[in-house]
Amino acid sequence: xxxxxxxxxxxxxxxxxxxxxxxxxxxxxxxxxxxxxxxxKILWDRVPPEIEPFSPDNLLIxxxxxxxxxxxxxxxxxxxxxxxxxxxLMAYSMMGGFFAPELKYAGxxxxxxxxxxxxxxxLWINNDKVEIRDASHLQGKGALETAELIRQELKEPKAQxxxxxxxxEHKVYFASIEHMMRSAxxxxxxxxxxxKGLKAIAxxxxxxxxxxxxxxxxxxxxEILKYIEWRRExxxxxxxxxxxxxxxxxEMAVKDENWHTTSFSWGNARQRRPDFWKPEIxxxxxxxxxxxxxxxxxxxxxxMRCGGIxxxxxxxxxxxxxxxxxxxxxxxxxDDLAFGFKIVGRAQEYGVDGFTxxxxxxxxxxxxxxxxxxxxxxxxxxxxNEERFFYLxxxxxxxEGIGDVLANGVYWAARQIGKGAEAYDHxxxxxxxxxxxxxxxxxxxxxxxxxxxxKLNITQIEGQIPQAPLPEDVREEFVRDWIQVPRANEKxxxxxxxxxxxxxxxxxxxxxxxxxxxKLVEWQETMHYIDDVTGVCAGLSSFPIKxxxxxxxxxxxxxxxxxxxxxxAELWKIAKRxxxxxxxxxxxxxxxxxxxxxxxxxxKKRFPEYEAKLxxxxxxxxxxxxxxxxxxxxxxxxxxxxxxxxxxxxxIL
Amino acid sequence: xxxxxxxxxGFYKMEKKKKKVKVIKIDVExxxxxRACEVICSAFHANPKYSSxxxxxxxxxxxxxxxxxxxxxxxxxxxxxxxxxxxxxYILDQVEHDECSFCxxxxxxxxxxxxxxxxxxxxxxxxxDDPPQEKxxxxxxxxxxxxxxxxxxxxxxxxxxxxxxxxGLESLVERYGLQKVIDTVVRMSKKx
Ligand code: SF4
Ligand code: SF4
Ligand code: SF4
Numbered sequence: 001x002x003x004x005x006x007x008x009x010x011x012x013x014x015x016x017x018x019x020x021x022x023x024x025x026x027x028x029x030x031x032x033x034x035x036x037x038x039x040x041k042i043l044w045d046r047v048p049p050e051i052e053p054f055s056p057d058n059l060l061i062x063x064x065x066x067x068x069x070x071x072x073x074x075x076x077x078x079x080x081x082x083x084x085x086x087x088x089l090m091a092y093s094m095m096g097g098f099f100a101p102e103l104k105y106a107g108x109x110x111x112x113x114x115x116x117x118x119x120x121x122x123l124w125i126n127n128d129k130v131e132i133r134d135a136s137h138l139q140g141k142g143a144l145e146t147a148e149l150i151r152q153e154l155k156e157p158k159a160q161x162x163x164x165x166x167x168x169e170h171k172v173y174f175a176s177i178e179h180m181m182r183s184a185x186x187x188x189x190x191x192x193x194x195x196k197g198l199k200a201i202a203x204x205x206x207x208x209x210x211x212x213x214x215x216x217x218x219x220x221x222x223e224i225l226k227y228i229e230w231r232r233e234x235x236x237x238x239x240x241x242x243x244x245x246x247x248x249x250x251e252m253a254v255k256d257e258n259w260h261t262t263s264f265s266w267g268n269a270r271q272r273r274p275d276f277w278k279p280e281i282x283x284x285x286x287x288x289x290x291x292x293x294x295x296x297x298x299x300x301x302x303x304m305r306c307g308g309i310x311x312x313x314x315x316x317x318x319x320x321x322x323x324x325x326x327x328x329x330x331x332x333x334x335d336d337l338a339f340g341f342k343i344v345g346r347a348q349e350y351g352v353d354g355f356t357x358x359x360x361x362x363x364x365x366x367x368x369x370x371x372x373x374x375x376x377x378x379x380x381x382x383x384x385n386e387e388r389f390f391y392l393x394x395x396x397x398x399x400e401g402i403g404d405v406l407a408n409g410v411y412w413a414a415r416q417i418g419k420g421a422e423a424y425d426h427x428x429x430x431x432x433x434x435x436x437x438x439x440x441x442x443x444x445x446x447x448x449x450x451x452x453x454x455k456l457n458i459t460q461i462e463g464q465i466p467q468a469p470l471p472e473d474v475r476e477e478f479v480r481d482w483i484q485v486p487r488a489n490e491k492x493x494x495x496x497x498x499x500x501x502x503x504x505x506x507x508x509x510x511x512x513x514x515x516x517x518x519k520l521v522e523w524q525e526t527m528h529y530i531d532d533v534t535g536v537c538a539g540l541s542s543f544p545i546k547x548x549x550x551x552x553x554x555x556x557x558x559x560x561x562x563x564x565x566x567x568x569a570e571l572w573k574i575a576k577r578x579x580x581x582x583x584x585x586x587x588x589x590x591x592x593x594x595x596x597x598x599x600x601x602x603x604k605k606r607f608p609e610y611e612a613k614l615x616x617x618x619x620x621x622x623x624x625x626x627x628x629x630x631x632x633x634x635x636x637x638x639x640x641x642x643x644x645x646x647x648x649x650x651x652i653l
Numbered sequence: 654x655x656x657x658x659x660x661x662x663g664f665y666k667m668e669k670k671k672k673k674v675k676v677i678k679i680d681v682e683x684x685x686x687x688r689a690c691e692v693i694c695s696a697f698h699a700n701p702k703y704s705s706x707x708x709x710x711x712x713x714x715x716x717x718x719x720x721x722x723x724x725x726x727x728x729x730x731x732x733x734x735x736x737x738x739x740x741x742x743y744i745l746d747q748v749e750h751d752e753c754s755f756c757x758x759x760x761x762x763x764x765x766x767x768x769x770x771x772x773x774x775x776x777x778x779x780x781x782d783d784p785p786q787e788k789x790x791x792x793x794x795x796x797x798x799x800x801x802x803x804x805x806x807x808x809x810x811x812x813x814x815x816x817x818x819x820x821g822l823e824s825l826v827e828r829y830g831l832q833k834v835i836d837t838v839v840r841m842s843k844k845x
Contacts, residue, residue, distance in 0.1 A: 069706075180719065205709075208707040208710075210704060214699075299687070305797065317719070319719055
């Protein structure tokens with residue numbers, strides 16, 4: 001019997017209309033565990049670099065995590081992987097909600113989609129019965145609307161649906177795949193789905209998921225729940241309220257937006273507004289939020305309530321979570337929270353990334369104001385900021401007029417527009433829009449994370465440690481019960497927290513020593529790579545400070561669920577294997593050292609020599625050569641000899 | 654507590670008995686739709702315990718319609734071979750709930766509360782266990798307190814009308830002790 005996983009994938013060929021249920025090799029579970037790990041392996045094996053993202057031969061993989069469908073709290077992520085039309089690199093984006101557990105209960109670990117359907121279709125997976133169904137009547141429909149219509153048409157109110165909106169159908173490079181309040185939104189996976197002619201996947205499952213050592217496993221799950229309850233009473237001291245708790249940032253519950261609105265930049269990621277959070281704003285925003293958020297809601301088997309049901313007078317109800325509440329407001333320089341609730345509702349139905357989209361629109365507004373884009377490019381462009389954003393949204397999702405250019409994201413649009421527009425593309429790394437920070441002193445940890453992170457989305461790389469030095473009076477208490485720290489690094493990480501200061505000898509950029517920086521970065525990133533295989537939400541594990549899942553309990557949880565005996569060293573090795581496999585997928589597609597640079601204006605105070613040294617040392621620490629390519633030795637140690645051989649044949653190694 | 658009361662017809666013995674009433678309170682306002690209750694209920698009832706889970710086998714299901722802000726956890730109650738003759742709908746807080754939304758029956762009109770493979774009816778057993786659980790599992794896993802548990806002890810007065818022979822025996826018991834009376838009766842029955 002297979003434990004935690006089902007042991008089967010669904011292979012769908014949309015060109016031929018072929019459906020196959022394929023048993024998987026248990027050895028691959030031992031090597032990669034599942035989720036992102038096995039996705040990266042499949043992409044490496046089956047999608048060589050010659051295959052374009054918009055090619056029928058590109059694969060789009062919807063994977064469950066290894067623990068999804070088991071009682072492990074918060075194990076509900078769907079890991080969607082493919083190659084991105086925007087970055088031309090491997091794209092992996094994840095969504096919470098209910099989709100992955102349902103897929104497991106239907107009897108599958110992954111749905112692997114290839115080919116391209118001649119007409120718009122959707123996939124209906126009902127336990128053993130799988131059909132490709134006509135979706136022509138769903139063309140142009142919103143993502144949430146599509147889900148509703150499918151559930152009605154199938155008479156299956158319990159079916160879980162992931163769908164694209166208009167943006168995905170039009171292959172907008174930052175189109176998302178939407179599922180209730182959750183979405184796999186980064187890097188244009190919705191566009192790949194649209195290219196395949198796949199409007200949605202609906203799934204319903206009523207089978208069992210087994211675990212290997214039940215009593216032990218449920219005991220560990222109970223401990224996780226107890227810890228979550230305990231942490232509710234014990235928010236982290238000395239950090240902003242939004243970072244003090246577990247979960248995705250609690251944007252639907254927390255109303256104090258002082259930190260986000262004053263620390264991050266507005267408009268086209270340029271301007272900070274340190275005085276924004278005034279009492280009048282606070283009062284007004286509180287009122288709007290109280291009126292708009294009807295109920296706090298959770299993902300499958302998680303008590304965190306990161307989402308909200310949103311009521312806006314001009315829209316149907318919809319669901320929201322996290323930071324998109326603010327991204328449009330800040331990019332549009334609009335001071336009205338109600339605008340945020342309205343535009344996100346629209347944007348979600350169209351299915352666009354709530355992070356990239358506002359940045360693209362702010363970039364367009366700046367170009368217009370600079371005279372690079374004119375009324376000819378944008379006929380009838382309104383004068384009011386909020387209306388401008390609605391105008392641009394409509395154009396982009398339809399690829400209409402200037403929207404056709406902007407739909408390719410800031411990097412490509414800047415080059416297509418020319419006339420100096422490139423200078424306005426100042427916040428991308430590897431062709432992807434980054435977090436809108438513009439700060440003073442170089443942060444060496446973030447320098448490495450922004451540069452070398454394969455996921456390109458900082459919230460999916462960072463975590464575990466406070467983002468700024470803690471006030472002195474809470475440091476001792478912080479390190480005292482820090483059970484999450486890897487035992488091997490306990491001493492140096494605790495010392496770092498105790499000594500770290502905003503200024504002086506123990507401040508960034510030259511503190512902590514480079515070897516500690518490398519270890520801290522690796523720890524943060526590794527926790528994400530572990531979540532990416534288990535399907536546990538980053539909000540309970542890799543993202544917040546002092547999470548319930550950590551490197552010291554994860555090996556037991558995974559072992560009890562699967563029956564594999566995995567200790568900390570082995571888990572670390574698996575994460576490393578997967579991380580390198582993602583990297584070589586990108587290396588093979590042309591990723592170079594020179595691409596691994598955070599946006600130039602992220603920090604004002606820069607240290608080119610020190611930065612080069614950081615990068616050198618980190619590459620070495622990772623077992624990569626000076627170009628950032630994993631060495632043969634590293635690959636062989638991880639059992640990835642076949643990768644080394646391929647890179648050699650291609651003259652990369 | 655025993656008392657003998659004569660009410661003009663005969664002796665009555667009034668007995669105050671304690672009965673445990675188990676109550677799961679459902680606060681629909683607090684439900685966040687996480688379905689942890691479904692997960693743990695099905696895991697608890699797996700054989701061996703916790704060896705598998707499958708919300709399709711759960712004895713609690715969350716009736717769930719986010720676009721209308723409806724979240725109603727329902728516990729499986731009884732099996733019925735025939736569906737209701739009529740239906741009713743409730744309007745609460747201006748939201749109209751579907752027919753059967755609040756009903757816990759395992760009924761032929763729907764798939765709810767039936768084992769997915771055999772279609773046998775499912776019924777909440779309050780997590781009967783040996784040793785007993787402190788609280789039902791769904792309540793334990795609902796840490797946002799949409800489900801809370803109460804045990805009420807209700808004193809029910811049970812009236813037992815004593816018949817003549819009982820009254821006679823009772824007086825013998827009072828005089829000689831219960832064991833002696835039993836021994837005598839056993840000896841007598843062996844003799845005959
Ligand atoms: S922590 Fe929040 S985002 Fe993560 S699974 Fe729980 S409810 Fe969903
Ligand atoms: S566990 Fe509680 S909050 Fe979650 S769905 Fe069940 S009743 Fe609702
Ligand atoms: S009390 Fe026990 S049997 Fe009843 S619904 Fe809750 S978990 Fe299931």
